[in-house]
Amino acid sequence: MAEDVVDLCAALLRIDTTNHGGGTAAGEREAAEFVAGHLDGLGVPACVLEPAPRRANVLARVPGDDPDLPALLVQAHLDVVPADPAEWSVPPFAGVEQDGYLWGRGAVDMKDMVAMTLSVVGSWSREGRRPRRDVVLAFVADEEDRGEHGARWLVEHQRDFFTGVGAAISESGGYSHRVGARRLYPIGTAERGTSHLRLTARGRAGHGSRRNSHNAVVHLVRALDRVAALEHPVRLTPAVRAFLERAGEALGVEVDLSDVDGTLARLGPAAALAESTVRNSTTPTVLQAGYKVNVIPGTASADVDVRTLPGTVDELMASIDAALGPHVTREVLEYQPPVQAPIDSPWFDAMAAALRAEDPEAVVVPYCMGGGTDAKAFSRLGIDCYGFAPLALPEGYDYRAMAHGVDERVPVEGLRFGTRVLDRFLSS
Template sequence: MSQPAAATGPTAADEVVDICRDLIRIDTSNYGDNEGPGERAAAEYTAGLLSDVGLDPVLYESSPGRANVVVRLPGADPSRPALVLHGHLDVVPARAEDWTVDPFAGHEDETLLWGRGAVDMKDMDAMILSVVRQMAREGRRPARDVVVAMFADEEAGGTYGARWSVDHRPELFEGATEAISEVGGFSVEVGGRRAYLLQTAEKGLSWLRLVAGGRAGHGSQVTPDNAVTHLAEAVARIGRHSWPLQLTPTVRALLEGVADLTGLPFDEEDEAGIDALVAALGSAGRFVGATLRHTSNPSQLTAGYKANVIPGEAVGVVDGRFLPGHEDEFRATIAELAGPHVRIEHVHHDVALEAPTSGALVDAMTDALLAEDPGAAVLPYTLSGGTDNKSLSLLGITGYGFAPLRLPADLDFAGMFHGVDERVSTDALRFGTRVLDRLLATC
C-alpha cells in the first residue's frame, strides 16, 4: 500500500473517540413501533461532520424524526462495483439506575469509553466517519466508489431505516454489490492466540405471534376447549423443543479454524467436542453457540382479564431464529409444535444470509487486519442476530460484518451488546480506524 499524503488536520485516530462520545451523548433510543426520540439529531451531527470536509451528504426522513444519511465517495476506479459502508444511529434503551455510569453521558476513564451504543454500534459509526473525514481532508480516494450510509431503526428491524431506504431510495446504492457493517472483525483469544471473527453469515429472523382460540365461559365450569391451556401447551412444546445440531458452511469453517488453533478435535457427529470448540471462544461463544441450530424462545404471553372468566383467546410471542438455507424446515416444525388449536401470525420476518468466506473482499479485510496485528488469525463466523445487511440483500448486495476492534482479552464483548455498562476500549477504536483506512485504500 502506498503511503498516505501528509495530513492537513487531525487524523482519524485523533478524532474517533471524540466522535463516538458525541454520538453516545445524543440519545437515539429505539423503543419500537416508531417511538422514541428518533435519530434526527444524530443524523444532523453526522451530516455536519461530512459536510465540514467538503462532502455532500443526503439527509432524508422516512417518518418525522427518523432520519438517515447517505454520501457517495468517488473511487479511484469508478468502473468497479461500489462498496456500501453502513452503520445505524439508533440504540436500544437503557435504564440509568441499572448502570454504573449515566448511559448517555459518554463517560471515559483511562482505557474505556462507556455508554449505550459504545459497541452497538456508535463505535463503528465513529470509525467510519473519522476515516472518511481524514481521507477527504487528505484528498485521497478509496479504491472504488464507497457509499457511506447511517441508517435509522436497525434495532427494530429497519422499517424506517435500511428497509425504507432500499424501497424508496434505491438509487443511492446504484452499482453497489458488497457491503460492510457491524458485529464482525473483533478479536478473541483462542488457544493462546488472538483471532478476529469476520462475520460472513447471519441467522434469519422469525418473530411469531401464537393465537389460541377456545370457548369463553365461567371459571367454575368444565372447559376442555380452553384457550389458555392450548396456548400454554403450544408455548411449552416450542420452548422446550431440542433443535438438532446443523452445521452450516460458515459454522463448519469456524469450528475447523478453532480446532487448528487449539489442537482440539473436530468431529461433526460429536456434540460434546463441538461444545468444547465453542467454549474455546470464551464470551464470543455466546454468539457462536446459538448458530449451531435453530432457536425458538417464547418471550410474551397475554390472556384474560379476570380470575373467574375463561377467555376466548390467548396470545403468545416467540422469537425464532433460523439457519441459512433451512427456513422451510424451521417453519414446518414450528407449525407442528404449535398444534391444531393455535394460529401462527408473523410479527416480523427477515432473511438469513450466508456470504462467501473467501474472495477479494474477504482477502482485503483479512490483509488489513493482519497488517495491523501480524500473527493473528482471521476466522469466519455466523451472527445469531441480524443486521441491516438483510435489507441491502434485497438489492443484490452481499453483506459482511467487519467493525475491526483489537480488544482486551478480559473484556466480555458479547455481553456488551444490549447489556448494562456497555463500553469499548479507546485503543480498539483507534486500531479500527487504521484497519478501515487500509481496507478502503485496497478493497
C-alpha cells in the same frame, strides 16, 4: 470539528437516539444532522432523508481513484435500544470516558463504527488521500426495530443510490476474541433468518372457579412447552463449517463434523461464536392473556422468536405446526430470510489482511451471526454483506454482553485500533 475517533464517538453517544419501537424515536435527526454536518465539513456532500418525521438517514459517497471498480458500502445504524439510567454506573447518554473505556448506550451497537468511519474519512480529507474504489456511506435509522424508516426504506425508495455496490460492511464482526493465548477475529459472512411468530390459543371463556377443559391459557402454555422443547437437528452452513474447521486448526482442537456438540465443547470459549448457529431456535418471548384473576379468557397469545438457517424454513414451520395442537394457530409477524456472503472472496481476504497488518498474530475466521442486522435489507440488492466493525478488545472484556446490556462501553485503544484497520481496508 472533532477529529479524534474517541471525541467523535463521545459526541454521538451524547445524542439520545433511543428507538422504543412502534415508529417512534427520540433523536435520530440530531445524530443524522451531526454526521451530515461533519461530512459536509470534510468536503463530502451528505444528504439527510426522512421517510417519517425525525426518522433520519444519511447518504454520502466518497469518490475513489478507480470509479470502474465495484463500490463498497459502509452501513451503520444511528438508533439505539432503551437504557434505564437507574441500572447504569454512569448516565447512559453522557458519553463518559473513564478507566480506559468510553461509556454509553450505543458504544458498541453501533456508534463506534459510525465514529470510526467518520474518523477515516477525516484522515483522507486532511491528508489528501482517496480510497481505491468509491465508498458509499449509509447511516440509517430504525435498525433496532423493523428498519421500515431505515435500511428497508432506503432499499425500496433509494435503490439507484446503491447501483454498482459490490459488497458492504457493518456491525458484529472483526473484533478480537481471546481463547487462551490466541486472538480470533470473526468476520460475519452469514446471518440466520428471522421468523417472528404469534401463537393464538382459543378456548371457552368462563368463571375461574369452574372446571373448564377448554382453557385457552392452558392450551397456549402446553403448546409453548412443546415448541420450546423442539429438538432442532444440526445443520452446518458454509460459514459455520469454515469457522469450526479454521478455529479448530488454530487452537489445536480436534474437529469432528459428525459430532458438532463434542467439537463445540472442545473449542472452549471459542464455542460462543458458533453454538447458537449450528441449529434453528424457537424461543418464546411474549405472553398475553386474561384481564382478571377469576375470569378464564377466551383467547391467549404468545410471540415466539424463531431463527432459521438456510434451507430449513419449510421444515421448521412444519415441526412447529405439529407441536401446536388442535386449539392453537400461528401467524407470521415478521419474516426475513437468512443471508450468506462468500467466504473465499477478495473482500474477505482484504479484511483479513487489514487485521493482520495491525495484529500479526490475528487468526481471522468466518462466522454466522445468530441474530440479524440491516444486511438482510441490503442483500436484497445483490450486495454481499459482511460483519466487519473492527475492534481490539482487552482480556476479560465481554463484548457479547455489551450490546443491549447495562454499562455498555468500548475500549478507547480498541477504537483507535479499529480505525487503523478500517482505514487500511477502505483505502485499499
